[in-house]
Amino acid sequence: MTTVKPMGFRQRLLSSEKPLFGTFIKTPSPHATEIIGALGFDFVIIDAEHAPFDRGTIDHLLLAAKAAGIPALVRIAATTAHHILAPLDDGAAGVIAPHINSAEKAFELVSASRYGLGRGFSNSPRAGGYGAQSIWQHVDQEDESVAVVAMIEDPEAIDDIDAILAVDGLDAIFIGRGDLSVALDDRALGAPRVQQATERVITAAKRAKKAVFLLAANTTEAAEFHALGVKGFVLSSDQGFLRTAAMQALKAFSESCVART
Numbered sequence: 001m002t003t004v005k006p007m008g009f010r011q012r013l014l015s016s017e018k019p020l021f022g023t024f025i026k027t028p029s030p031h032a033t034e035i036i037g038a039l040g041f042d043f044v045i046i047d048a049e050h051a052p053f054d055r056g057t058i059d060h061l062l063l064a065a066k067a068a069g070i071p072a073l074v075r076i077a078a079t080t081a082h083h084i085l086a087p088l089d090d091g092a093a094g095v096i097a098p099h100i101n102s103a104e105k106a107f108e109l110v111s112a113s114r115y116g117l118g119r120g121f122s123n124s125p126r127a128g129g130y131g132a133q134s135i136w137q138h139v140d141q142e143d144e145s146v147a148v149v150a151m152i153e154d155p156e157a158i159d160d161i162d163a164i165l166a167v168d169g170l171d172a173i174f175i176g177r178g179d180l181s182v183a184l185d186d187r188a189l190g191a192p193r194v195q196q197a198t199e200r201v202i203t204a205a206k207r208a209k210k211a212v213f214l215l216a217a218n219t220t221e222a223a224e225f226h227a228l229g230v231k232g233f234v235l236s237s238d239q240g241f242l243r244t245a246a247m248q249a250l251k252a253f254s255e256s257c258v259a260r261t
Helices: 009-015 030-039 055-068 081-089 103-113 126-131 135-145 155-159 161-165 177-184 192-208 219-228 238-259
Strands: 020-025 043-047 072-075 094-097 147-152 172-175 211-215 232-237
Touching (some): 009 135, 020 072, 020 238, 030 043, 043 232, 055 081, 055 126, 081 094, 081 126, 094 103, 103 161, 126 135, 161 192, 177 211, 192 219, 232 238
Parallel strands (some): 020 232, 072 094, 094 147, 211 232
């Protein structure tokens, strides 16, 4: 009997037409990752750029993701070899790098993420089975499975988008519309300049056959962007879900009790 190996996250990202849904993890505790994993989300993003995570905490969250059976990407704090290598060694399904605004930065990101281009080698951490995998088993598996994602969130990146997308080994881009809004000072209703830039980037990514992620504000927006070709949707964060659910519960119980007095 032949056992079919489950398709990894990178393979799903590159081959499947179905949208993928995930959320940011911003709380330095494994519980949120376990809960999200049990609900059927496709991935989580451990936010080491904007949340209070050190390497030890990231390692614990990656272990929680492994236990829950959910791929975990890490949004790194900086595009340096150390910030890239650590989460990959600890078993991350991939890295998301902020402020990739040139082809040169995209190449640096890819080079530090793939053994075939310069990633520092070790098969002793979790990703290598703590030494269970041979050198070449580990190298080939990691280069095949690790997803490399560049955040497009600067005006310079929009201008250089075709060159960024042409970097071999870059799997996807994440359009950071929040940073773009601030950088463009786009305060108009509907942020038309950001919308125009977003559509330009999506069109370029389709030409380059690269996947696109973005943070979706609501279901209508997600459906519209999926029709344009966006593959990965980030839905809020663990903190956002907690805040929304707590606010709704407080409102519902308060109104119920007031109505009976």
